[in-house]
Amino acid sequence: MYADRILFYPRVISGLSACDLKQTYEDKTASGCAADTLTLRVGDVAVRIKSGDPAMKLRVNGAAESFLVSNVAADVEVTTAWGKLCQPPNTSFVFDSGGLWRLSRKLENHVFHLTSPMYGTLPYKRAIFSPDFTCGEVLLERSYFDPRDPVDALEYPLDELLMMNLLAQGRGVEVHACGLEDTDGQGYLFIGHSGAGKTTTARLWQKAGGVQVLSDDRIILRSWVGRTWMYGTPWHGEARLALPTRTPLRQIFFLRHGTANEILPLRCGEALARFLACSFVPFYSRSGLNFALAFFHQLIDSLPCAELRFVPDERAVELARGCAA
Amino acid sequence: MSEKVDPKLPLRRAYKKPEMERVSLRPDEAVLGHCKSVAAAGPGGSSTCMPIGSCFTQGS
Numbered sequence: 064m065y066a067d068r069i070l071f072y073p074r075v076i077s078g079l080s081a082c083d084l085k086q087t088y089e090d091k092t093a094s095g096c097a098a099d100t101l102t103l104r105v106g107d108v109a110v111r112i113k114s115g116d117p118a119m120k121l122r123v124n125g126a127a128e129s130f131l132v133s134n135v136a137a138d139v140e141v142t143t144a145w146g147k148l149c150q151p152p153n154t155s156f157v158f159d160s161g162g163l164w165r166l167s168r169k170l171e172n173h174v175f176h177l178t179s180p181m182y183g184t185l186p187y188k189r190a191i192f193s194p195d196f197t198c199g200e201v202l203l204e205r206s207y208f209d210p211r212d213p214v215d216a217l218e219y220p221l222d223e224l225l226m227m228n229l230l231a232q233g234r235g236v237e238v239h240a241c242g243l244e245d246t247d248g249q250g251y252l253f254i255g256h257s258g259a260g261k262t263t264t265a266r267l268w269q270k271a272g273g274v275q276v277l278s279d280d281r282i283i284l285r286s287w288v289g290r291t292w293m294y295g296t297p298w299h300g301e302a303r304l305a306l307p308t309r310t311p312l313r314q315i316f317f318l319r320h321g322t323a324n325e326i327l328p329l330r331c332g333e334a335l336a337r338f339l340a341c342s343f344v345p346f347y348s349r350s351g352l353n354f355a356l357a358f359f360h361q362l363i364d365s366l367p368c369a370e371l372r373f374v375p376d377e378r379a380v381e382l383a384r385g386c387a388a
Numbered sequence: 389m390s391e392k393v394d395p396k397l398p399l400r401r402a403y404k405k406p407e408m409e410r411v412s413l414r415p416d417e418a419v420l421g422h423c424k425s426v427a428a429a430g431p432g433g434s435s436t437c438m439p440i441g442s443c444f445t446q447g448s
Contacts, residue, residue: 162421220420227420239417256414336411343420 097122097213103222104132104307106237106283106294108229111137112216115144115200120213126305127215127222127297139197139229141190143216146202148186151176158347163220166347175224182207190221196228223298226283227343231351235285236358239341241265241300241318242282242293244310246273250293251383252282253371254341255318262300263375264318271380276304281343284312284362291362314367314387317341321372324382329370334363 097120102111109132114121121143123131151167151174158166167174173196177188187207192199201216208214217225227237240254241261245268253264265279280300282293295306317329317337329337338359345351362368369386373379416422 158419160419160421162416162419163423164421223420256412257417333409333411336409340411340413340418343418346419 102132102135102137103127103130103217104135105130105222105226105296106230106235106285107309108139108226108234109135109137110139110141110217110222110225112141112143112201115142118210119143119145122213122215124215124218125297126299126303129305130297130307139199139225141199141201141217141225143201143203143214145205145210146189148189148202148204150185164224173228175221177221188216188221190225192225192228195232196225199225219298223281223343226296228345228348228351230283230285231345231348231354233354235283236355237281237283237296237343238338239280239343240282241279242277242295242310242312243268244275244277244308245384248310249313249387250277250310251387252284252293252312252315253318254315254337256341259318260320260373260375261318262302264373264379265300265302265304267375267377267380271377275306275308275310276302277306277308277310279304284358286358286361289365291366312366314383315362316369316371316383319370319372321374323372324374324376324379325372326382326386327370327372329368331360331363334368335359338363 099117099121100111100113101121101123102109103123104110112121151165155167156165157168163177163179165176165178167176169191171194173192173194175188175190175192176186177190178184178186185204187204188201190199190201201221203214203216223237230236238252238254239256239261240252241264242250242252243265244250251268253261255261262279265276268274269276277293277295278299279302281296281298283296285292285294291312292309293312294309297305299305315334316326317334335356339355342355342359344355367387371379371383373382
């Protein structure tokens, strides 16, 4: 059985009073400060997190502080509270990440069970979201936390899981990529697995000067009226580059280390497969996958897309710029 | 018998055998199932991956 505190949709909705929250709470977003309510905006999706316990203060970690905002309407409302969590039944999972989280469903709600190798199989956190992920509740196992410390209720991987599912509702896709804005305002996307050279590329372009790196590891892509935008995210790579801004996308490269700098054309099918392999999509959702495939197809049709094999020097930057010109 | 080719018609492209190309998917990265970055997750602000210190992306 689940813990006694868990609330299920639609009771969650009524309990959260989502509309009231927008008008009642003043965000406290000073860096490093604990607060009762925080609003995190990533990829133009605003998630408001509210403490459901007067003694529980909230915070966010690291680069996420740059993504806190004030006085914006929330797209998603999440409350958090202490709970007494139990081991979920093994047979109930819709998806098992093989690591930090597992997903089950209760009625039509999505229930994420988060565990840590440090604490064994008992979840330290459980998050339940409404079918469209716009409303949720996060329960924290009290025995794992120091009650005097503020908590980051949506800390990784829950923040990224939530965003991935929100994007899959027709909003966009998060990709494993470095994204940057060149001096002329044009956006370059460099996609690749870990080790492909995303952080190396970010540093090379930074050396070139006048370039803004939105992220060296995770980029959100969204399309509006015929234009695709890249957004920085808090989930950076080794260079810790994370900007809460966006820029229009001009050119897509799939990164690969090479023995020389060269640009190779890609067939549509190949580009599509590579996009999917380097994206964060809900593999357990048919509609989410269908949306991602259609999104990538439209992207490949509308923007130049190629493989960039590179050696780590400034000539790779010039080659990429020349290709986009 | 030789077949006459109309010079106005485009030449047929030579047949090329279809090839299968395997694109690797890294499940541990794709499903966000493992540690990502420093101070990324876990009670008390520590990482879920290591009791002490940090855990970074393995390259990017």
